Amino acid sequence: MTRALRLGALRVGYEVRAYFRQGDTVFFTFLFPVVLLTIFSVSFSEANFGQTADGDEITAAWFFLPAMLAAGVLLSGLQNLAIDIAVEKSNGTLKRLAGSPLPVTSYFIGKIGQALATGILQAFVLLILAFTVFRVPLPEDPALWGQFAWIFLLGVTTSAILGIALSSVPRSGASATAVVIPIVLVLQFISGIFLRFSDLPEWLQQVAAIFPVKWMAQGMRSVFLPDELVVLEPNETWNLPGIALALGIWFVVGLVLTVLTFRWVRKNQ
Amino acid sequence: MSAHENVVEVRDLRKTYGDVAAVDGISFEIHRGETFALLGPNGAGKSTTIEILEGYRERTSGEVRVLGTDPWRASLDWKARLGIVLQSSGETGAVTVREQLSHFAALYPNPRDVDEVIAAVGLEHKANSLIRKLSGGQRRRVDVAVGIIGRPELLFLDEPTTGFDPEARRSFWQLVRTLQSEGTTIVLTTHYLDEAAQLGDRAGVIAGGRMVDIAPIDSLGGADARIPIVRWVEGGEAREERTATPGAFVASLIARLGPEPENLEVFRPSLEDVYLDLVGHEHAADLGQEVAS
Incomplete structure (x- = not known):
């Protein structure tokens, strides 16, 4: 097991280095939420997102920052890994690894580590942009940052393991984006990433609550939005235990699916 | 380790897909330290046989022992004793030749020196280039380098020199001779009969899923x-x-x-x-x- 962990750590370094050399993934996965936050902040600059208890106006950037942080968690984990692994399965990378004494656990640690490393950096860039350019007030209470840390870590890990599980669905590397992107897009639309969650019909909110993205977005709002806006949430609560439970269940589901479906090499290839 | 210890033992191996038998009952042995060439036209069952020996495919029936173990149920320790050069290079993430070899070296208990291996395949000047920027022949040499970095006891070379120019092929043969002199057992498939004749001690010829002959190269066919x-x-x-x-x-x-x-x-x-x-x-x-x- 220590060997699996040691090689897993080695894989993280290898994966992260390769990730940042891929111009297209860096742009479409890593910088995408940054680009979107900028677009939303500029295009909705006249729209009304309410006021804080102190009478400060809630800007579009402030309103969309938690949504974009949640989108980043989804993209760095689920979208990135589902496509990445499906492509590696098709282009021979996994076949080569299968012939080496690399434990499969180390491979997963490498992928989850890559998602975490890139996700953390992405969140950092989003927060800096929001704070410096769009003047979004960030939480001062350390407890809120602790809350951010656990929601973020649980979110990325769950998102990553679901990405690994989803990677066995595309039949080829070429079809991977066609399979993964629509799933990710639909989830973002119904989970309060692109559209205000409180504007969605209640039945759709309930459908979204089955999936993990809604909970990631809600968790991020609980950290970064002023507490008064809790009235817009379902049952007027941030429901932190619900967030932990939903993400935890999806983590286990992803883990079980991964163990059941992951193969180095497609059968009868 | 007796002189005739068998590194590979195959008895009545069969692999069927539906009604089609890709491998139809073949038997052979490979002794420690020898280079065994597996010859045959495309679709004859060569690659299927090799992939069963490498542990990639499950057999339908028959007995297979590679380094004393059933490849389909083999452990990571068993994999650490093999070197595999697959038929197609595939692609690699955005890493350099040296990064790739250092990474793979770290997976094995007793690897060769990374720089020595890079020199052995003649890629000293490309050591810091991204693998995907190399030519097809150079990428093939990276495959060979990755195959031998773990100091394998048993090395599979599946059409290793496809895409090599004559000079690269000669220096590859030289590299294989060095491996042979170190006692490495080698299983080679190739379409180049001169290559089989240069490197092989014995050859098996597969056609239509059957072993039609198996003999020292210079007495094939009787x-x-x-x-x-x-x-x-x-x-x-x-x-x-x-x-x-x-x-x-x-x-x-x-x-x-x-x-x-x-x-x-x-x-x-x-x-x-x-x-x-x-x-x-x-x-x-x-x-x-x-x-x-």
Whole structure:
């Protein structure tokens, strides 16, 4: 097991280095939420997102920052890994690894580590942009940052393991984006990433609550939005235990699916 | 470790897909330290056999032991004793030659020195280049380097020199000879019979999922297959005769037909002729296309 962990750590370094050399993934996965936050902040600059208890106006950037942080968690984990692994399965990378004494656990640690490393950096860039350019007030209470840390870590890990599980669905590397992107897009639309969650019909909110993205977005709002806006949430609560439970269940589901479906090499290839 | 310890043992191996038998009951052994060439046209069952030995495919029936273990149920420790150069290079993430080799070296308990391996495959000047920016032949050499970095006891080379220029092929052969002198057991598949003749101790020829011959390379097909052939044209008709005494036979032809029999030739079948005879003519046509393409 220590060997699996040691090689897993080695894989993280290898994966992260390769990730940042891929111009297209860096742009479409890593910088995408940054680009979107900028677009939303500029295009909705006249729209009304309410006021804080102190009478400060809630800007579009402030309103969309938690949504974009949640989108980043989804993209760095689920979208990135589902496509990445499906492509590696098709282009021979996994076949080569299968012939080496690399434990499969180390491979997963490498992928989850890559998602975490890139996700953390992405969140950092989003927060800096929001704070410096769009003047979004960030939480001062350390407890809120602790809350951010656990929601973020649980979110990325769950998102990553679901990405690994989803990677066995595309039949080829070429079809991977066609399979993964629509799933990710639909989830973002119904989970309060692109559209205000409180504007969605209640039945759709309930459908979204089955999936993990809604909970990631809600968790991020609980950290970064002023507490008064809790009235817009379902049952007027941030429901932190619900967030932990939903993400935890999806983590286990992803883990079980991964163990059941992951193969180095497609059968009868 | 006796001199004839078997590194690979295959008995009555079968692999079927539906009603089609890709491998139809083959048996052979590979001894420690030897280089065994597996020859045969495309689709004959070579790659399927190799992939079963490497642990990538499950067999339908038969006995297989590689380094004393069933490859389908093998452990990571077993994998650490193998080196595999797959038939196709595939792609690699955005890493350099040295990064790739250092990474793979770290997976093995007793790896070779990374710089020595890079030098052995002649990529010193490309060590810091991204693998995806290399030419096809250079990428193939990275494959070979990754295959030997773990100091394998048993090395699989599946068409290793496809895409090499003649010079690169010669230096690859030199590298294989070094590995042989270190005691590495090698399983080689190739479409180049000169390569099999240069490197192989013994060869097995597979056609139609069956092992049609297995022998030291210079006695494939049996002694009779190498008996010289005399060809000539007599009365407008092409004739040929296999004979162990071609000189005497030609003398008798001259006595009968005059001093210059029409289109007279005497030739000794080459390895390629013997091979083409073994795999049969329909397969021979495939091979011709393969070599031409």
